[in-house]
Amino acid sequence: MALQKINPEQISGNPFEAIGKQWFLLTAGSAESGWNCMTCSWGALGVLWNKPSVTCYVRHSRHTFGFMEQQDMFTLSFLGSDCRKALSFCGSHSGRDCDKAAEAGLHPVETDGGITFDEAELVLVCKKRYAADMNIADLPADAAAAFYADNDTHRLYIGEIVACYQKAE
Numbered sequence: 001m002a003l004q005k006i007n008p009e010q011i012s013g014n015p016f017e018a019i020g021k022q023w024f025l026l027t028a029g030s031a032e033s034g035w036n037c038m039t040c041s042w043g044a045l046g047v048l049w050n051k052p053s054v055t056c057y058v059r060h061s062r063h064t065f066g067f068m069e070q071q072d073m074f075t076l077s078f079l080g081s082d083c084r085k086a087l088s089f090c091g092s093h094s095g096r097d098c099d100k101a102a103e104a105g106l107h108p109v110e111t112d113g114g115i116t117f118d119e120a121e122l123v124l125v126c127k128k129r130y131a132a133d134m135n136i137a138d139l140p141a142d143a144a145a146a147f148y149a150d151n152d153t154h155r156l157y158i159g160e161i162v163a164c165y166q167k168a169e
C-alpha cells in the first residue's frame with residue numbers, strides 16, 4: 001500500500017462523488033479474528049463528539065453485519081477507477097458463499113488493526129463508537145416504502161477515524 005499517512009482534514013475529493021458515485025469497500029474485522037468486505041454507496045464523513053468520524057449503514061442480512069457487530073475495527077477503502085468490476089462483484093456476492101476478495105482480484109493488507117486493499121487510493125481506518133438500528137416506524141413514509149418493505153433494516157455505525165491514508169497526487 002504505497003499511500004501517504006495524512007490527517008482527515010487533508011482528504012481531497014468530493015464526498016458525494018467518492019461515496020455515492022465511486023463507492024467504497026467497507027471491511028469489518030481483523031486478520032486475527034476474521035473479516036469480510038462489501039461495497040457501499042451510502043455513508044457520511046464529518047465530525048462527531050469533536051472527533052473525525054464516519055457513518056455507514058449495513059443491513060442485518062449482510063454477512064458483513066456479524067463482523068461489524070463482533071469487532072471494533074472497520075475500514076473504508078476507496079479504490080481506483082480500474083476496480084469498478086471488483087466493487088460490483090463485492091456488492092453482489094456474499095462472503096458467506098465465496099472468498100470475495102480473491103475472486104474479485106483484490107489484495108488484502110493489514111493496517112492499524114484493520115484490513116484494507118493494495119488497490120485502495122484512500123483508506124479510512126475506523127474504531128466503532130456507536131451503533132443503532134433504524135426504526136422503520138420512525139422513518140419518512142417514502143423511505144420506508146422504497147427501502148424497507150421487507151423489514152431488512154439498516155444498522156448505522158459511527159466510527160472514529162483513527163488513521164487515514166491517501167495516494168499522493
Ligand SMILES: Cc1cc2nc3c(=O)[nH]c(=O)nc-3n(C[C@H](O)[C@H](O)[C@H](O)COP(=O)(O)O)c2cc1C
Pocket residue numbers: 023036037038039040041042043057058059061062063064065087088090091092093094095096
Ligand atoms: C453500489 C452498491 C452499493 C451498496 N451499498 C450498500 C450499503 O450502503 N449498505 C448495505 O447494507 N448494502 C449495500 N450494498 C449491498 C451489499 O454490498 C451486498 O449485499 C453484498 O453482497 C453484501 O455482502 P456480504 O453478504 O458479504 O456482507 C451495496 C451494493 C452495491 C452494488
